[in-house]
Amino acid sequence: MASKQCGACPNPIKGQEYLHCLNCNGFYDLICASVSASKFKIMTKDSRKAWVCDGCRNKRPKGDNTNTPLRTNQASSPSSLSSGGTASTNSESQPSSMNITVRKTIKPMDMNDPASKAPNQVDKLPSDFRNDLLQFIKDELPTILRDALSSELRGLNTQMVELCDKVNDIKEANEMLRSSVKKCETAITSLRTENTKLTNLCKELETRVTALERDGQQQQQWARLQNLEIVGVPESEGESTVNIVQKIAKNIGVTVKTEDIDFAHRIQPFRSSGGKPRSIVVRFRQRHVKDALYASARKSRDLTTVSLGMGGDSKRVYVNEHLTLNNKKLLQICKTKAKECNVRFVWTKNCRIYTRKNEKSPPVLVLSESDLRKLIS
Structure with missing residues (x-):
């Protein structure tokens, strides 16, 4: 399809x-x-x-031309024309034959002509009346202007007073707002100080609680x-836990x-035969007896239910220090x-947990989970 050409410029329309x-x-x-x-x-x-182009x-006509006179056919007929010059002369000398109305030319008014001057109406007034009128205007005009101006100024003064009152109200409200803001700032400063004290107190109490918990655990x-x-x-019915302890001690x-x-x-609590047996807690009257039994049990690897003369499958028997619940959890971790x-x-x-990375490294005492990071170092 051919592109269109613009009618006003040589460029094609895209x-x-x-x-x-x-x-x-x-x-x-x-x-x-x-x-x-x-x-x-x-x-x-x-x-x-x-749409129409320019x-x-x-x-198009710029206005209504219905009243424009048109020449009749008589003006353009060959019978009315003789030669070129004659036709032009006849058309100028006999405008009435072409149905054209020619108005008379109006001469401009001569301003120096006394007849053209408008009569001065004030001069026709009697001299006494004219003087009284002028005197009245001189006397009363300032008063009239003064009263009108005073009325306007009075209104402006009233508006100014009202505006000043509103400005004063705004100032008072602003002062009250500033006072409230200062009180709030003072209260906030006091609260911040109190909050800092309470925060420090909480930290101190947390430290004390942690220390007390550790002391309680110890x-x-x-x-x-x-x-x-x-x-x-x-477990067995009618067993003697004291005899069991003595058997274990004799075995090691x-x-x-x-x-x-x-x-x-x-x-x-007592459990069924299908569950794990309950642990036995034994307290010795003297600490050295407990330490000797525990040291020998650590060295012994063949302490089993069969070695103790108990029936059933052979199962390992462990002798441990009696740790608290928190220390048991810490040991497992x-x-x-x-x-x-x-x-x-x-x-x-001695109921304390120790770790050692190898035979050459020193032992590390573990008192809490925070000490576990020593294992990595």
Whole structure:
């Protein structure tokens, strides 16, 4: 399809943004049509169809010419014309034959002509009346102007007073607001100071609570310092836990008399034969007896239910220090962490937990979970 040519410039029209003249059927781009792109977008289809270019618009009459006189056919007929010069002379000398009305030329008014001057009406007034009128104007005009000006100024003064009152009210409100803001700032400063004190007090109390909890744990563990916990011994009806402790001591080569034992009992509720047996807690009257039994049990690896003369499958029997619940959890965490960090030794002595990375490294005391980071270093 051939591109359209703009009717006002030599450039071809590209795209769909152009206008089509209703009269001459010409195509015009928006620049030659003097139409902006935004105006073109809001034009309706009817307005675009009715659009007329500037050339066709200039050919239209600028106004109503229905009253313009037209020459009759007589003026242009050959009978009324003789030669070129004669026809021109006749048309100028006989305008009535062409139905054209020629008005008379109006001469400009001579301003120096006395007849053209308008009569002065004030001069026709009597001299006494004219003097009285002028005197009245001189006397009363200042008063009239003064009263009118005073009235206007009075209104402005009233408005000014009202405006001043409003400004004063705004000032008072502003002062009250400033005072409230200062009070709030003072209260906030006081609250911040109090908050800082309370924060420091809370930190101090947390430190004290932590210390008290640690002291309580140490006291509980100290009370169990002469205890041992035996795990893995099967339960039986009518058993004597004291005799079981003595059998274990004899099996690992330690002599324990009945009078050396303060008490020995199971510490968990009785369970069925299918569950794990309850542990035995034994308290010795003297600490050195407990230490000797525990040291021998650590060296012994063949302490089983069969070696103790108990029936059933052979199961390991463990002799441990009687730790508190928190220390048991901490010991379990240490063992798990030791496997992750390749720490070879984890043990307890005097109810305290120790770790050692290898045979050459020094032992590390673990009192809390925060000490576990020493395993990594």
